[in-house]
Amino acid sequence: xxxxxxxxxxxxxxxxxxxxxxYSDYDIQIISxxxxxxxxxxxxxxxxxxxxxxxxxxxxxxxxxxxNRIELVRDTxxxxxxxxxxxxLLSGRHVLYDVLIIASGSRPNKFGWPGQDLEGVQGLYxxxxxxxxxxxxxxxxxxVIVGGGLIGIEVAEMLLSRDLPVTxxxxxxxxxxxxxxxxxxxxxxxxxxxxxVDLRLGVELQEILADDRGRVRAVKTSSGDEVECExxxxxxxxxxxxxxxxxxxxxxxxxxxxxxxxxxxxxxxYSIGDCAEIVVENPDERNRLEQLWxxxxxxxxxxxxxxxxxxxxxxxxxxxxxxxxxxxxxxTYGLVNFDTPGEKSLYWEHPxxxxxxxxVYNDECVIGFNLMGIRYRHGICEDWIRRKxxxxxxxxxxxxxxxxxxxxEQCEDAIINLxxxxxxxxxxxxxxxxxxxxxxxx
Numbered sequence: 001x002x003x004x005x006x007x008x009x010x011x012x013x014x015x016x017x018x019x020x021x022x023y024s025d026y027d028i029q030i031i032s033x034x035x036x037x038x039x040x041x042x043x044x045x046x047x048x049x050x051x052x053x054x055x056x057x058x059x060x061x062x063x064x065x066x067x068n069r070i071e072l073v074r075d076t077x078x079x080x081x082x083x084x085x086x087x088x089l090l091s092g093r094h095v096l097y098d099v100l101i102i103a104s105g106s107r108p109n110k111f112g113w114p115g116q117d118l119e120g121v122q123g124l125y126x127x128x129x130x131x132x133x134x135x136x137x138x139x140x141x142x143x144v145i146v147g148g149g150l151i152g153i154e155v156a157e158m159l160l161s162r163d164l165p166v167t168x169x170x171x172x173x174x175x176x177x178x179x180x181x182x183x184x185x186x187x188x189x190x191x192x193x194x195x196x197v198d199l200r201l202g203v204e205l206q207e208i209l210a211d212d213r214g215r216v217r218a219v220k221t222s223s224g225d226e227v228e229c230e231x232x233x234x235x236x237x238x239x240x241x242x243x244x245x246x247x248x249x250x251x252x253x254x255x256x257x258x259x260x261x262x263x264x265x266x267x268x269x270y271s272i273g274d275c276a277e278i279v280v281e282n283p284d285e286r287n288r289l290e291q292l293w294x295x296x297x298x299x300x301x302x303x304x305x306x307x308x309x310x311x312x313x314x315x316x317x318x319x320x321x322x323x324x325x326x327x328x329x330x331x332t333y334g335l336v337n338f339d340t341p342g343e344k345s346l347y348w349e350h351p352x353x354x355x356x357x358x359x360v361y362n363d364e365c366v367i368g369f370n371l372m373g374i375r376y377r378h379g380i381c382e383d384w385i386r387r388k389x390x391x392x393x394x395x396x397x398x399x400x401x402x403x404x405x406x407x408x409e410q411c412e413d414a415i416i417n418l419x420x421x422x423x424x425x426x427x428x429x430x431x432x433x434x435x436x437x438x439x440x441x442x
Contacts, residue, residue, distance in 0.1 A: 003027040004307060005087065005097035007077050011293055012273025013103030014038040015300025016307075021068050023308035028069065031087070031095065033076040035127050037062060042293060044130045045154045049161040054127075077104075080248040082266045099307055102245060102256055102264075102271040103300075106238035106291060109147075113234075115208030120216040121232040124151055133158075133233075140164060140230035144219050146205045147236030148175050150323050155233045156197055157326055167198040167227050169205055169219075181336065183347055184372055187356060188325045195326050200225075208232055238291065240275040253277050255289055260313045262303045270307070272299035278314075292321060318382050327373075328354055333381040334368030336360050343367070346391065348415045357415060361391040374411070375403035392428050395419060399431060 004020055006013045009032035017028050043057040065072055073095070079088035080100070087095040108123025110116050120136050123129060137143065143159045145152045148170030159166050172178065175192060177185040192199045204222040211217040218228045240255035251257045251265045255277030262270045273296040278288040290299070295316060305312040323330045337343060342362045349356040355373035359366060365388035369381050380401045384394050398412040413430040420426055 001025070001027055002098045003029070003096065004099045004101065005095060006030045006101040006103055007087075008032055008103035008105055008273065008275075009034060009038050009072070010041060010103060010105045010273060010296065011038075012105075012296035012300045013101065015297045016101050016103065016272060016304050017070050017300075018068070019301050019304030020307055021070060023304060023310075026099075026307075027071075029071045029073060029095070029097075031073045031075055031077055031089070033074060033090070036072065036074060037065070039127065041125075044124065044127070045158050048130060048133065048158045078244055080245060080250065082249045082269060085268075098268065100269045101303060101307075102242075102250075102269070102275060103273045103296075104241045104244075104275045106274040107241045108151075108234055109237045109239055110234060111236065113146075113205055113208060115210060115216065116234065118208055118210050118216045118232075119214055120230055121208055121234065123234045123238075124155055125238060136231050137162070137164065142167065142227070142229040143231040143233065144169065144227055144229045145233045145235055146219075147234065148172055149235055149237055150176075151238075152233070152235035153192070153323075153325055155235055156192070156195075159231075160195060160197070165198070167200065167229065168192065169203050169221060170199065170201050171204045171222075173202050175199070175201070181345070181347075181358065181370070183349065184330075184356060184358070184370060187349070187353060187372055188328065188330075190353060191325055191328055238274070240277070240289065242275050245275075253287060257287075261306055261311060262299060262314065263306075270303050272296070272303050290316070294320070318385050320378060320382070329371075329373060329375065331371040331375065331378070332369065333376075333378060334360070334366075334385045336368040336370050344391075346415065346419055348411065348418050350411065355411075357411065359391065359394065359415075361394075365389060366391055366394045376401040377403055391419070392426060395428055 004026050006017055009030050013030060017030055020026060020028055037058050039057040043052055046052040047054055076090040077087050078090050085097050106125060108125055122132050122136060124133060142165045144167045145155050146169050156166050156168055174185040175189045205219060206222050207220040208216055209218045209220060216230060216232050218226050219232060220226050242252055242256055245256055246252050249266060250269060255275050256264060256271035257279055258264055258271050258276050259279055262272050262276060264271055274291045280287050302312050302314045318334055320333045344361055346359045357374055358370035360368040366384055395416050402410055416428060416430045420428060
């Protein structure tokens with residue numbers, strides 16, 4: 001019987017195992033040193049904050065694996081021999097495979113900062129990182145976060161939940177402005193300050209200083225300041241966890257190189273999730289790393305079909321993502337780029353400065369949405385983008401996307417009025433309100 005071995009028990013690897021079982025009777029083995037069972041990685045912060053327990057983050061009961069004949073091996077792969085189809089594990093054990101799926105995820109970035117390996121300095125990606133953070137933040141007076149991405153803002157919220165002062169070093173002039181347009185970036189930046197974070201923009205880490213016990217005592221910044229602290233979180237992004245793959249015959253770039261079927265250069269060896277680098281044929285485009293939860297899940301479903309006998313090409317579809325900046329929820333659907341020729345943007349912000357909607361469009365159709373502090377129905381927005389509705393067609397039915405119009409303030413008329421100011425000849429008109437909503441929301 002064919003033996004499928006999966007390296008990694010994150011969302012990509014576990015989804016692949018589930019769907020290989022759904023489509024076949026193959027032997028399945030998952031190898032990971034991280035945990036005995038699959039858990040929700042985005043929920044790590046809520047364990048630290050006391051909102052959840054570890055057992056609440058496991059989507060499947062512990063008996064699920066035995067019931068579905070998925071063997072879990074708690075070990076680390078150190079070597080891949082593709083000629084012998086054999087893996088060497090840290091324990092010295094060898095594992096043979098017929099089909100191999102590399103789904104080994106990511107590791108936090110380090111950029112050679114002096115002192116980056118001191119005690120009290122770490123990233124946050126795995127369950128072990130969370131356990132280390134519990135230890136490293138015990139009885140500290142201040143934490144420093146290096147890097148202005150999503151993990152950084154999560155760590156800030158985690159520390160503040162325990163009333164620990166936070167200094168946040170961000171090398172950009174505004175928070176996450178490589179991803180967010182200026183208005184949204186300004187909003188989140190204001191929100192971070194509002195939560196009493198010592199946010200230092202346009203500042204980089206120069207050195208992490210040690211005390212006489214080899215533990216962090218302070219950081220030195222590019223502006224010449226020295227910030228006393230006992231904990232440093234390195235959150236300047238992640239990179240594919242593929243060091244153990246590079247010594248094999250499997251081709252690697254930034255990640256494990258794969259085609260649109262997740263096939264590597266070696267027959268019956270696949271790679272999915274954070275560690276996979278999808279090769280793009282267009283020489284003007286860069287190969288893709290898709291380090292998102294939902295794309296990892298899609299990777300697992302697609303590769304399982306191919307392994308089970310139905311070779312299936314991956315189609316990500318319309319891009320979406322979501323995150324949370326303290327109290328501001330962020331959702332994005334489609335394409336929201338910067339200064340793309342022919343691209344227009346309708347941006348509305350609530351007077352409270354903590355809610356906003358951006359609709360991105362061109363002369364032909366709407367291509368993307370950014371939502372800050374407001375929920376719109378994902379399926380409806382995606383449908384509008386897929387059907388290539390014009391901006392006015394979308395505005396006419398914008399109220400349909402409102403997530404909970406019965407209990408939340410509706411802003412659709414304000415957005416339409418904003419559009420009409422620059423398009424006075426349009427036949428578009430705001431929807432008329434009546435009764436209580438008219439009195440409350442004008």
